[in-house]
Amino acid sequence: MWPILFEIGSFQVSTFGLMMALGFLLATWLTARRFEEYGLDPDLSTTMLLYCMGGGVLGSKLYFATDVSLRTGAPFFELLFARDGITWYGGFIGGTLAAIVGCHLHGIPTRVYSSAVAVGAAAGQAVGRIGCFLVGDDYGRVTDVPWGLAFPQGAPPTLDPVHPTQLYEMAWLFIVAGILWRRRHTSPFLFGEYMALNGLGRFFVETLRVNPRVALGLTEPQWIALGLVASGVVGWLYFRGKPEPEIAKPKPGSPKSGARARA
Secondary structure, three states: OOOEEEEEOOEEEEHHHHHHHHHHHHHHHHHHHHHHHHOOOOOHHHHHHHHHHHHHHHHHHHHHHHHHHHHHOOOHHHHHOOOOOOOHHHHHHHHHHHHHHHHHHHOOOHHHHHHHHHHHHHHHHHHHHHHHHHHOEOOOOEOOOOOOEEEOOOEOOEEEEEOOHHHHHHHHHHHHHHHHHHOOOOOOOHHHHHHHHHHHHHHHHHOOOOOOEEEOOEEHHHHHHHHHHHHHHHHHHHHOOOOOOOEEOOOOOOOOOOOEEOO
8 A cells, every 4th residue: 555655844745646647647648549530639638637537526526525524414515625535426527517518618429438437437437446546545345355455554454464456447457458459449338338348347346345235136336337337339220220320521721620420
């Protein structure tokens, strides 16, 4: 474990923050490569990153503050403005909504952007899970497997060896990123495949965690994971056989400020 990277006076830079930033940068780089394949200006991927980061951070904090406040009665605004407390599901929702706004403002077809960002989303999320491991968050239940680890400075701390489920999910997400990269030219809805595979992996990793069961013996993350799988499959079936919109590429000498779908 290495929760704090360095300190500047009383300000601490966490390894989780570093890995989250690296995850966003990796996702942006991969999305830029996909933009080039679509004939879009790759610099737009950086612009879209700002939308996704802003919406993702805001969504993750809102989800965390709302969820914890409703369950424990803790003050909502204290939770909202606390340095800790990041929930991936809220970040996914907030980042997706912000990306839709960004696509509309910059003339990028949302279906094209969703396919362009799918590989980067999986790879970036995998890097973020390394950050969870370094700060000792989201680990699993006590185990006697040889690779079990203790997190004495974790959230919460534990001296017993537990499943490093952050690394399990990291490995799965890198595999997903590889699968999506191979299918990027053949999938009818690549983002749907990302959602389905992401949810599938999270559902099974969650069986090794200690989150409370909320209904039918399943935890809240498992229900959300099933929702991701269902949404991804429904989207994939809906777009199967429907061609992606054509991209109106900028004419030679014109500014590459965006791209519009042809009617």
